[in-house]
Amino acid sequence: MGEAIVITSGKGGVGKTTTTANLGTGLAHNKHKICLVDADIGLRNLDVVLGLENRIVYDLVDVVEGRCRLRQALIKDKRYDSLFLLPAAQTKEKDAVSPEQMAELMGTLKSEFDFIIVDCPAGIEQGFKNAISGADRAVIVTTPEVSAVRDADRIIGLLEAAEVYDPQLIINRLRPDMVRRGDMMDIQDIIDILAIPLVGVVPDDESIIVSSNRGEPVVLDQRSRPGQAYRNIVRRLEGLEVPFMDLEQKTVMHRLRTLFGIGGKR
Amino acid sequence: MGRGEHWTAGQPFCGARAWNEVLERFLRRGWTMTKEACVIKGNRHGLMLSVSEEASFAEILGQLREKLSAHRDFFQGAVVRLHSSAAFLSEDRVDDLAAVVHEYGMTLDRTMTLEDQRPQKQQRQKVPEFNLDDTKLIRRTIRSGQSIHYSGNVVVMGDVNAGSEIVCSGDILILGSLRGVAHAGAEGNAKAVVFAFRLEPTQLRIAHYISRAPDEKGPKPTGPELAQVVDNLIQIRPYGRFVKR
Numbered sequence: 001m002g003e004a005i006v007i008t009s010g011k012g013g014v015g016k017t018t019t020t021a022n023l024g025t026g027l028a029h030n031k032h033k034i035c036l037v038d039a040d041i042g043l044r045n046l047d048v049v050l051g052l053e054n055r056i057v058y059d060l061v062d063v064v065e066g067r068c069r070l071r072q073a074l075i076k077d078k079r080y081d082s083l084f085l086l087p088a089a090q091t092k093e094k095d096a097v098s099p100e101q102m103a104e105l106m107g108t109l110k111s112e113f114d115f116i117i118v119d120c121p122a123g124i125e126q127g128f129k130n131a132i133s134g135a136d137r138a139v140i141v142t143t144p145e146v147s148a149v150r151d152a153d154r155i156i157g158l159l160e161a162a163e164v165y166d167p168q169l170i171i172n173r174l175r176p177d178m179v180r181r182g183d184m185m186d187i188q189d190i191i192d193i194l195a196i197p198l199v200g201v202v203p204d205d206e207s208i209i210v211s212s213n214r215g216e217p218v219v220l221d222q223r224s225r226p227g228q229a230y231r232n233i234v235r236r237l238e239g240l241e242v243p244f245m246d247l248e249q250k251t252v253m254h255r256l257r258t259l260f261g262i263g264g265k266r
Numbered sequence: 267m268g269r270g271e272h273w274t275a276g277q278p279f280c281g282a283r284a285w286n287e288v289l290e291r292f293l294r295r296g297w298t299m300t301k302e303a304c305v306i307k308g309n310r311h312g313l314m315l316s317v318s319e320e321a322s323f324a325e326i327l328g329q330l331r332e333k334l335s336a337h338r339d340f341f342q343g344a345v346v347r348l349h350s351s352a353a354f355l356s357e358d359r360v361d362d363l364a365a366v367v368h369e370y371g372m373t374l375d376r377t378m379t380l381e382d383q384r385p386q387k388q389q390r391q392k393v394p395e396f397n398l399d400d401t402k403l404i405r406r407t408i409r410s411g412q413s414i415h416y417s418g419n420v421v422v423m424g425d426v427n428a429g430s431e432i433v434c435s436g437d438i439l440i441l442g443s444l445r446g447v448a449h450a451g452a453e454g455n456a457k458a459v460v461f462a463f464r465l466e467p468t469q470l471r472i473a474h475y476i477s478r479a480p481d482e483k484g485p486k487p488t489g490p491e492l493a494q495v496v497d498n499l500i501q502i503r504p505y506g507r508f509v510k511r
């Protein structure tokens with residue numbers, strides 16, 4: 001029986017889709033059977049980031065409405081045989097799917113895959129409710145901005161209400177130089193507010209944009225720093241304790257280690 | 267006790283007239299002689315003898331003798347009421363105290379009282395007493411978008427994050443950081459207070475008083491603080507200072 005992890009944030013553009021693509025690819029690289037689900041109906045782009053756009057025939061709404069079998073809608077990745085994508089419908093409305101239908105779909109997927117990773121749409125409406133239904137746990141993505149952290153906090157509250165407990169945190173697009181100048185929230189500030197365990201910090205890096213455009217997740221690039229960050233997160237999701245990278249924030253990183261020790265309990 | 271007037275040995279208090287004057291003056295204000303092993307206080311209910319539970323009984327008797335002999339005339343004929351707990355003072359000890367008091371021409375009222383009988387006016391400046399009846403205890407973080415409404419007091423063991431609100435008719439105690447909006451005494455009780463380990467709210471409301479965080483980021487609070495209405499303004503003060511006084 002697999003585990004369904006929803007990648008969510010509240011605020012848009014903070015890196016949910018990038019995170020989903022990289023974690024999925026990284027886990028598949030480590031020989032897990034993975035299904036990525038694009039729950040951002042009407043605004044799909046996980047397929048683009050993975051370079052699979054041109055293979056889509058059926059989508060999630062087709063499956064739910066019985067127009068095709070699940071197998072027909074799943075797209076196999078170019079690089080890994082154990083990685084599949086269930087794409088979102090581009091031309092349908094968000095409420096084409098109900099939370100109950102979504103939960104049922106998750107149940108089916110969990111019997112076939114080790115991990116199901118759901119890319120959640122921005123916002124807190126129907127699309128969000130669909131994406132989290134059937135999820136066993138959640139990973140919250142935020143950037144070091146007050147507004148993004150505020151939205152993440154809201155999402156954590158809503159997840160609790162929906163009985164998805166113990167979410168973990170990824171801080172994306174951190175710029176150590178700005179933190180050092182005092183122009184960006186530091187990791188500790190964010191953890192103080194959100195009070196959930198940290199599972200990774202991804203630096204802000206141009207290579208992400210380059211790789212997204214090429215449809216080649218950065219996690220596969222051995223020399224890339226954000227790639228290393230994602231590889232570390234993958235291993236933490238597998239249950240290993242991996243020390244945090246030094247993003248040139250020595251004092252903060254030191255504190256992080258202890259924090260992760262506590263957070264790694266799950 | 268600190269606010270009471272100290273009656274120093276050199277002052278010319280003597281005779282019944284002076285006694286009346288003094289009582290008169292302290293009808294409105296509590297006062298204290300010293301704050302040692304034993305204290306003799308006067309208020310509108312008369313004289314009160316309170317003994318410190320920290321001191322040894324020998325110390326208490328010694329100090330009592332000292333004080334009474336220093337102001338022998340002043341205390342003549344007065345009745346002094348005992349203020350202590352029965353657990354601390356056995357029957358025998360009360361007998362001993364009564365004997366000393368009697369030596370100096372006074373009588374001891376043996377009904378013990380633990381109530382502080384200072385006039386109400388003074389108490390407002392003191393450590394507020396949290397009335398914990400009718401209290402909702404919340405053991406989690408209150409997050410953005412969540413709101414707690416309660417008729418009574420609210421105690422949160424956790425943080426109250428920005429974007430959330432707590433509204434209640436009584437006091438609000440946050441055993442964590444208060445970053446959201448807190449409205450205490452929401453049904454009009456201006457004596458309600460808001461307490462937090464880290465008080466950095468977006469907005470504070472007590473009854474119909476409203477205050478907001480300064481636009482400029484100020485220094486972060488370094489310890490527990492308490493907000494209450496003083497002179498028609500919501501005032502925030504470090505909580506430790508209340509305790510020390």
Ligand SMILES: Nc1ncnc2c1ncn2[C@@H]1O[C@H](COP(=O)(O)OP(=O)(O)O)[C@@H](O)[C@H]1O
Pocket residue numbers: 009011012013014015016017018019122172173174202203204205206208209212226
């Ligand atoms: N760590 C990063 N460094 C630089 N750019 C990033 C990073 N993470 C995401 N981006 C860019 O930010 C944009 C939004 O990312 P995306 O994953 O689509 O966010 P979301 O799915 O949350 O809306 C994309 O253009 C992406 O390439």
Ligand SMILES: [Mg+2]
Pocket residue numbers: 016017040045119
């Ligand atoms: Mg997205």
